[in-house]
Amino acid sequence: MSGAVAMxxxxxxxxxxxxxxxxRALRRALGRYPTGVTIVTTRSADGRAVGLTVNSFAxxxxxxxxxxxxxxxxxxxxRAFRGATHFAIHVLAAxxxxxxxxxxxxxxxxxxxxxxxxRDGAVEAVPLIEGAIAGFVCASRDAIExxxxxxxxxxxxxxxxxxxxxxxxxxxxxxRIATEAHHG
Ligand SMILES: Cc1cc2nc3c(=O)[nH]c(=O)nc-3n(C[C@H](O)[C@H](O)[C@H](O)COP(=O)(O)O)c2cc1C
Numbered sequence: 139m140s141g142a143v144a145m146x147x148x149x150x151x152x153x154x155x156x157x158x159x160x161x162r163a164l165r166r167a168l169g170r171y172p173t174g175v176t177i178v179t180t181r182s183a184d185g186r187a188v189g190l191t192v193n194s195f196a197x198x199x200x201x202x203x204x205x206x207x208x209x210x211x212x213x214x215x216x217r218a219f220r221g222a223t224h225f226a227i228h229v230l231a232a233x234x235x236x237x238x239x240x241x242x243x244x245x246x247x248x249x250x251x252x253x254x255x256x257r258d259g260a261v262e263a264v265p266l267i268e269g270a271i272a273g274f275v276c277a278s279r280d281a282i283e284x285x286x287x288x289x290x291x292x293x294x295x296x297x298x299x300x301x302x303x304x305x306x307x308x309x310x311x312x313x314r315i316a317t318e319a320h321h322g
Contacts (some may be wrong), residue, residue, distance in 0.1 A: 182218035191242035228270035
């Protein structure tokens with residue numbers, strides 16, 4: 139690729155962040171980075187199962203085992219996650235796109251309606267979704283407000299993993315890995 143692609147500057151946008159065009163350009167640039175897709179779940183203080191689709195997930199530390207993800211501060215579920223002792227992160231399989239869309243849709247009243255849950259989800263009754271290719275049950279360790287999101291850091295208490303291709307998010311759309319990655 140040539141060096142002719144125009145450079146956008148965020149620094150001039152001030153503390154409030156970029157304007158509408160600037161925000162679109164920033165989202166487009168961020169969207170070039172492919173990610174997996176997860177669903178993060180917890181249980182609210184009043185016993186409700188809570189969950190949403192998340193691609194801000196990343197591993198943070200191996201010893202101790204720490205993970206992170208971030209939640210928009212305007213989420214109606216911010217209070218539930220801030221108050222919870224535990225949450226679970228599910229890495230979705232390539233065949234779970236419909237589930238990813240369901241858990242990203244604020245119009246769905248009960249996202250868990252008809253969703254199969256694992257029966258071994260005993261840790262603080264955090265709901266565990268069936269069919270994910272990996273899962274991490276975490277004790278919530280930190281919740282740090284940063285800009286318009288809150289960064290959650292969890293310590294892994296339980297995890298599982300399974301074979302199978304991951305669901306991928308890239309350029310604003312869902313996809314799959316075309317060829318299996320080569321290892322070492
Ligand atoms: C692929 C994908 C990744 C997403 N990642 C995040 C994320 O990391 N953090 C976040 O707050 N919302 C993220 N969202 C948006 C939420 O899933 C969406 O706003 C959802 O409705 C939030 O649920 P709630 O309104 O019940 O909190 C993502 C959506 C999609 C489709």
